[in-house]
Amino acid sequence: MKIAVIGGTGLIGSQVVKDLTAAGHEAVPHSKSTGVDVIGGQGLDEALAGADVVVNLTNSPTFDEASPAFFQTSMDNLLAAAQRGGVGHFVILSIVGVDQVPEMDYYRAKTLQEHLLADGPIPYSIVRATQFMEFMDAIMSWTSDADTVRLPATPIQPIAAGDVAAAVAEVAAGPPLNGIRNIAGPDIFTLDELGRLTLSHQGDDRTVVVDPTAGMFAVVKGDVLTDKDAHLAPTHYTDWLS
Numbered sequence: 001m002k003i004a005v006i007g008g009t010g011l012i013g014s015q016v017v018k019d020l021t022a023a024g025h026e027a028v029p030h031s032k033s034t035g036v037d038v039i040g041g042q043g044l045d046e047a048l049a050g051a052d053v054v055v056n057l058t059n060s061p062t063f064d065e066a067s068p069a070f071f072q073t074s075m076d077n078l079l080a081a082a083q084r085g086g087v088g089h090f091v092i093l094s095i096v097g098v099d100q101v102p103e104m105d106y107y108r109a110k111t112l113q114e115h116l117l118a119d120g121p122i123p124y125s126i127v128r129a130t131q132f133m134e135f136m137d138a139i140m141s142w143t144s145d146a147d148t149v150r151l152p153a154t155p156i157q158p159i160a161a162g163d164v165a166a167a168v169a170e171v172a173a174g175p176p177l178n179g180i181r182n183i184a185g186p187d188i189f190t191l192d193e194l195g196r197l198t199l200s201h202q203g204d205d206r207t208v209v210v211d212p213t214a215g216m217f218a219v220v221k222g223d224v225l226t227d228k229d230a231h232l233a234p235t236h237y238t239d240w241l242s
Contacts, residue, residue: 001025001026001052001053001173002025002026002028002050002051002052002053003020003025003026003027003028003051003052003053003054003055003172003173004028004030004047004048004051004053004054004055004087005017005020005027005028005029005030005054005055005057006030006031006036006038006047006054006055006056006057006058006078007030007031007056007057007058007059008027008028008029008030008031008055008057009029009031009033009034010031010057010059011132011134011161012057012093012161012164012165012168013029013031013055013057014029015161015162015165015166016055016057016165016168016169016172017029018165019165019166019169020169020172020173023169023173025173028047028051030043030047031058034047038056038058038073038074038077038078039070039073039074039077041077041081044077044078044081045081045084045085047081048078048081048082048084048085048087049085050085050086051082051085051087052087052088052089053087053088053089053090053091053172053173054078054082054087054089054090054091055091055092055168055172056074056075056078056090056091056092056093057092057093057168058074060106060109063104063105063106063216064105064106065105067105067106067109068105068108068109068112070109071109071110071112071113071116072112072116075113075116075117075120076116078090079116079117079120079121079122082122083121083122087122088122088123088176089122089123089124089125089172089175089176090117090120090122090123090124090125090176091124091125091126091127091168091171091172092113092114092117092124092125092126092127093127093128093129093164093168094110094113094114094126094127094128094129094180095107095110095128095129095130095131095225096128096129096130096157096182096183096184096225096226096227096230097128097220097224097225097226097227098110098111098114098128099111099114100221100224101219101220101221101224101225103219104216104219114126114180123176123178124176124177124178125171125172125174125176125177125178125179125181126177126179126180126181127164127167127168127171127180127181127183128180128181128182128183129159129164129167129182129183129184130156130157130158130159130183130184130185130225130226130227130230131156131157131158131159131225132158132159132160132161132164133158133159133160133161133185133235133237133240134160134161136158136194136195136198137198139151139191139215139217140195140198140199142214142215142216143211143214143215144206146206147206147207148206148207148208148209149195149199149206149207149208149209150208150209150210150211150214150215151191151192151194151195151208151209151210151211151214151215151217152191152192152210152211152212152213152214152215152217152218152220153190153191153192153210153212154190154191154217154218154220154225155188155189155190155191155222155223155225155226156188156189156190156191156194156217156225156226157184157185157187157188157189157225157226157227157230158185158187158189158194158237158240159183159184159185159233159235160185160233160235160240162235163183163185163233163234163235164183164233166233167181167183167231167233181231182227182229182230182231183230183231183232183233184226184227184230184231184232184233185232185233185235185236185237186232186233186234186235186236187236187237188223188226188228189237191217192208192209192210194237195208196208197237197238197241198241201241201242
């Protein structure tokens, strides 16, 4: 199949392209650097012409109150171009529990993206993933100083980006789900436990302190960002660290 991967040069997109190509598909990466602008609309018709599937992995440049407008405009433009191009399957990547944390602007924005796709004219698939292992350093940096890293005890089920890409590629190459597939890492930790594991592996002697008010995950209630019944990926966090 010919599969257009919008956002195909990023962390997930570049690996999705590799996985699909290895499976024998014609996977074509598109991004601003290739002349495709999901907000302005430039290059979209050309990118989606003749494509059987479109995988949209573009992301809002901010996680704040501006993010809903990004997903509204980008999805409106992509859905219209996909319909003109005769695309038969539209895939997006979202987040496990995304609709359970309305306090987060970005999660509300991603929920909006899901609704726009589900209510749109094209058969679709939504892949929801848990938190990426690759983001742990960034998460710690938000609430750390020279001696201490403050993290809430939010339950997290980290997944490797390579496993996310493999799952997205598998869904893209299959029939539309017209629904949601949850994918997750094999182990559940609290965020502070993940912080201690990470710092220990890095030889960092800072102390992790549990702070229920620290960082963006402080607003998460309960274990909504985990899913024991999800399709479990093979990579364990401790193996990924090594």
